[in-house]
Amino acid sequence: MTPADDSRAGALISRAAAYLAESGIDQARREARLLFELTYGREVSWQLTHADEIMPDTELFADFVRRRGAGEPMAYLSGRKGFWTLDLEVTPDTLIPRGDTETLVEALLRHRPDRQSVASVLDLGTGSGCLLLAALSEYPQAFGVGIDRAERTAQQARKNAALNDLASRADFVVADWSDPVNARFDVILSNPPYIPKDDIPDLMKDVVAYEPGAALDGGDDGLDAYRQIIPRLPDLLEPHGLAILEFGIGQEKDVADIARQSGLSVVELCPDLAGIIRAIVLSL
Template sequence: MLTSGTMERFLRVGAAMLGAAGVDAPRREARLLLAHALGVEPSALLAIGRTEILEAPAFPALLDRRAAREPLAFLVGRQGFWTLDLAVSRDTLIPRGDSEALIEQLIRLRPSRAALRRMLDLGTGTGCLLLAALSEYPAAFGIGVDLSPGACLLAAGNALRNDLGDRAAFCCGSWDSALAGGGFDLVLSNPPYIPTPQLSGLMPEVVGFEPRRALDGGPDGLDAYRLLCGRLRHLLAPGGLAILEVGQGQARDVAALGERADLRLLDIACDLGGIERAVAFLAPETDR
């Protein structure tokens, strides 16, 4: 069991073990795990000499867990998103770069930083979407809702962690059932959208460790959108904006659901991989 050695030896052994387990970029991940085992930032490894002997008793257990395909973010307990540093746990999905497409789209559609005052994030998870939006719109206050009490506690902690605690509140409930009313300038949501038959084919890191309730979108992956689109009209202020994350190939179906619910399709934006990822709707300017 490797607990002592040079950094190069740690990385060589770690990369070989992770590569054999099918982990992508095994040397990079071994480096991140070694930094975590040493209690330092990854950049601090650059200052370590080639022959310096390191003691990292936690490294073998971390390697074993990663080789079993437990996500790296769960092992180190954190994940970067937008400009934020977020704590993560098995109560929520791990924030992914694909979701940043919603924040990019929001800034493009609402360039004035004074444009938004009341935000809502349904299925908030770590709070990543709400907190990223709040970080860009300093006049806004936001509410995040999640079915999981653990997720709500985590998101509240992330608000404090990123100096946004006085501008965000979190409550536990099923979608908007815990809310007394609407009038939101912005509603964000990354709902479950994986079709149930496809769940077993997801990466081992996802299907084995992330919460199924945050993944399973029903037989065709659209169950949550049917519910959400029916509620957005009542949650949004006149002229309010809703942005929903969607899975690959779902954007047009979700757009149709929103339009049938008296919302105007405003924009469909792609993530960095070119996949249509963010669907934006506009509420009517006046109530019916």
């Protein structure tokens, strides 16, 4: 194979796919094509019809392939992740938004179908801002507050609000969710850490090695955050407000028990697209 052959689009993708497969990356050819698009801005349709095209800057492509093979998440390589209808910027300071978390937005729309019915939203542990910004995108009269204990994370959420033309309706505060909040809200959303501490090493390597541990660690049984957040909800919710929280697989009974002990009603337990109970809807 000549050097020219080595830098042809099809050859680059094939070698990348083989390397990723050997590294244990699922759907290796698909991932190789995504990395090619990230490097060169060429979509799959172009790749399929220009396999013999000679490509420049092959070292940049090779670097992306090496990093992905080592387990670095695609979202951190690209710096972008779609969530709901939003395009978000993500960094290693924030948990990567996942489709499962869209279950909370779906539940909110189901229980508040009138898009004029929500005036205020609180997001506890906002991270990238994905939940708060998705809610604001659906309720045009609402103003939202996102709370996160890390300044760099809050800065990223502010940037995402601006990227999605929502900065005028969102404020991001650096605080802990146990700190006082002197306001009440129509809707409270939260995707807190819920992985039991001892289970974290067993997660996928790209999660353990690259995503922020503080956004994963839910304490010994995974429920530490719920014991802090849920008892505060009666003082944070408007009289007819809703709180919607995400939790881990099999945690629904424990979270519901904490809610009932705090004087809250369980309105719904919500499955994700895989049928796994993923979120709880609470009211006063």
